[in-house]
Amino acid sequence: MFSFLLKRFALVIPTFLGITLLVFSLIRLLPGDPVEALSGERGMTDERYQRLLHEFGLDRPLWMQYLEYLWRALHGDLGYSTITHEPVFHEFITRFPATIELSMCAMLMALVIGLPAGIVAALKRNTVLDYSVMGASLTGYSMPIFWWGLLLILTFSVTLGWTPVSGRIAIQYDIPAVTGFMLVDSLLSSDAGAFKSAVSHLILPAIALGTIPLAVIARMTRSSMLEVLREDYVRTARAKGASTLRVVGVHALRNALIPVVTTIGLQVGTLLAGAILTETIFSWPGIGKWLVEAIHRRDYPAVQGGILMSATVIIVVNLVVDMLYGVINPRIRHQ
Amino acid sequence: MSAVLDPGVAPTPPGPLTELWRDFKRNRGAIIGLAIVIALVLCALLADLIAPYSPSEQYRDATLHAPAWEPVNGHRFLLGTDPVGRDVLSRLIHGTRLSLVIGLVSVGLSLSGGVLLGLLAGFFRGGLEITIMRLMDIMLALPSLLLAVAVVAILGPGLANAMYAIAIVMLPHFVRLTRAAVMGELAKDYVAASRIAGAGTARLMFDTVLPNCAAPLIVQATLGFSAAILDAAALGFLGLGAQPPTPEWGSMLASALEFIQSAWWVVTLPGLAILVSVLAFNLMGDGLRDALDPKLKR
Numbered sequence A: 001m002f003s004f005l006l007k008r009f010a011l012v013i014p015t016f017l018g019i020t021l022l023v024f025s026l027i028r029l030l031p032g033d034p035v036e037a038l039s040g041e042r043g044m045t046d047e048r049y050q051r052l053l054h055e056f057g058l059d060r061p062l063w064m065q066y067l068e069y070l071w072r073a074l075h076g077d078l079g080y081s082t083i084t085h086e087p088v089f090h091e092f093i094t095r096f097p098a099t100i101e102l103s104m105c106a107m108l109m110a111l112v113i114g115l116p117a118g119i120v121a122a123l124k125r126n127t128v129l130d131y132s133v134m135g136a137s138l139t140g141y142s143m144p145i146f147w148w149g150l151l152l153i154l155t156f157s158v159t160l161g162w163t164p165v166s167g168r169i170a171i172q173y174d175i176p177a178v179t180g181f182m183l184v185d186s187l188l189s190s191d192a193g194a195f196k197s198a199v200s201h202l203i204l205p206a207i208a209l210g211t212i213p214l215a216v217i218a219r220m221t222r223s224s225m226l227e228v229l230r231e232d233y234v235r236t237a238r239a240k241g242a243s244t245l246r247v248v249g250v251h252a253l254r255n256a257l258i259p260v261v262t263t264i265g266l267q268v269g270t271l272l273a274g275a276i277l278t279e280t281i282f283s284w285p286g287i288g289k290w291l292v293e294a295i296h297r298r299d300y301p302a303v304q305g306g307i308l309m310s311a312t313v314i315i316v317v318n319l320v321v322d323m324l325y326g327v328i329n330p331r332i333r334h335q
Numbered sequence B: 001m002s003a004v005l006d007p008g009v010a011p012t013p014p015g016p017l018t019e020l021w022r023d024f025k026r027n028r029g030a031i032i033g034l035a036i037v038i039a040l041v042l043c044a045l046l047a048d049l050i051a052p053y054s055p056s057e058q059y060r061d062a063t064l065h066a067p068a069w070e071p072v073n074g075h076r077f078l079l080g081t082d083p084v085g086r087d088v089l090s091r092l093i094h095g096t097r098l099s100l101v102i103g104l105v106s107v108g109l110s111l112s113g114g115v116l117l118g119l120l121a122g123f124f125r126g127g128l129e130i131t132i133m134r135l136m137d138i139m140l141a142l143p144s145l146l147l148a149v150a151v152v153a154i155l156g157p158g159l160a161n162a163m164y165a166i167a168i169v170m171l172p173h174f175v176r177l178t179r180a181a182v183m184g185e186l187a188k189d190y191v192a193a194s195r196i197a198g199a200g201t202a203r204l205m206f207d208t209v210l211p212n213c214a215a216p217l218i219v220q221a222t223l224g225f226s227a228a229i230l231d232a233a234a235l236g237f238l239g240l241g242a243q244p245p246t247p248e249w250g251s252m253l254a255s256a257l258e259f260i261q262s263a264w265w266v267v268t269l270p271g272l273a274i275l276v277s278v279l280a281f282n283l284m285g286d287g288l289r290d291a292l293d294p295k296l297k298r
Helices: A002-029 A034-039 A046-055 A062-074 A088-123 A128-141 A145-159 A182-188 A192-229 A232-239 A244-282 A287-296 A300-328 A330-334 B016-024 B028-045 B088-123 B127-141 B144-155 B159-186 B189-196 B201-237 B249-255 B264-292
Strands: none
Touching (some): A002 A062, A002 B144, A088 A182, A088 A192, A088 A244, A088 A287, A088 A300, A128 A192, A128 B264, A145 A192, A145 A244, A145 B264, A182 A192, A232 A244, A244 A287, A244 B144, A287 A300, A287 B144, A300 B144, B016 B028, B016 B264, B028 B088, B028 B264, B088 B127, B088 B159, B088 B201, B088 B264, B127 B159, B144 B159, B144 B201, B159 B201, B189 B201, B201 B249, B201 B264, B249 B264
């Protein structure tokens, strides 16, 4: 078990290095000289130019610059935003809880609906129920979520007036940020209205963001369940006289869930990418919206740092999922 | 099959295409997908003929006209007009052309690059293979839209750059598929026979092995079309892809955002066009996968 974990962990290092290299070259590939950009219209003397070049470390060989970048990144120093002059790491960390909160609620919705839908579709194979679940799942999978989010706003916010259009909470509530998670913070403030407001702000974005993972999970659960239901041990359990509920719930489901866990892990990437679109539509103050704004403002340190941090989060989550996979499926450890 | 067969003539087996079609048409979803794709292609080819107006002509006397079936603005514009008075239907039709071109260019670029790298990785094991596959793993570690956004951040916003970005994003899938298929084929006798007969590496790669790897690549290319249309629309929506006034579905949606409360059609219709096209290519891809390669069936 330990050597499996170690081996898996060793594979992460080249991936991480590759991503830092990609992000590092992002600056290098950009047209323009950062020092010249500082000089403004009057220009600068050659001596001053050389001094600044030295100050930024740009006169050293590329590999040294890269190593320094890597060293700093490993210490959480991602440079300063050119717009706000705040440390990029700090900007990322303060916005990240909003994205986590949204993603977790989206994933929760996807699981609560997706798993039962997939199981039912597999059990009622080739019935109208199965066809509708699969049809809905394919539609969800093909959905442009930025449009889906707009439709939700159009229906539930504009026409029906049930939910607010954007933001995390109504402006009259001033909630101290204890955890950064609005649901938790508003509960801690013991103001029922604040919690209600936070929930109503969260529902639509969570539905929009959760739609694609929901579709993928339903499809995966169905096909995995169908495969398991054909296995000998399921037939044995049936022959023993176990009830359908027991056969499905105890014998089949546990094994059917193994590939589903991997799928769920892979969806974390989808969630973070989807957050870029969902947060833009719902003005959700998370890292997705921040990243898009940074690109539009040409705030390159923020773009670099944002991409590096998101990629790191995804790599770590995938690592954890792989390890969990080894725990729930002992067969994989002994390859 | 009641006809009396001439004992001297064996019944000819169906050709590969006939067989493919026979398997494909058993899948009703796939047929619907194919029909929509054909309609989209016709729309794209005949855009100049069937679009009632020019996609860029602004009728300033008719801004935000409602669709013809709503008894508000009369029947002049079937699907209404946008905030500057352009005909929505004409823009959607021309947008079809744009979306298919985006799909064609990015899938084409990605497929040719991916096949080349995949063949190299499959044929020359060792250092080259490890380098290529590690690189692809790194690219796969990033979700597609995030990677596309990163590439556009480097290259700058625009339609052409969006297509390159999407091509780069899809590359690892084609490389991995090609390499896996090549490795499967290389173990077979016909490749050894061809090698013994004196075929060079290039001939083995492109003439002997590649045609036998086509099935999964065709399926992936079809599914790649839907991913390309979806990602291009997302980039257009974020203002990182096609720029206005290009009639691209995603950027049409973005530029109509502020009218979501007053004019539902400028927001609803471009999105519907995206959904229908993506769905059609996904349906067709699923059908092709089931028909071409029973092994891939899930």
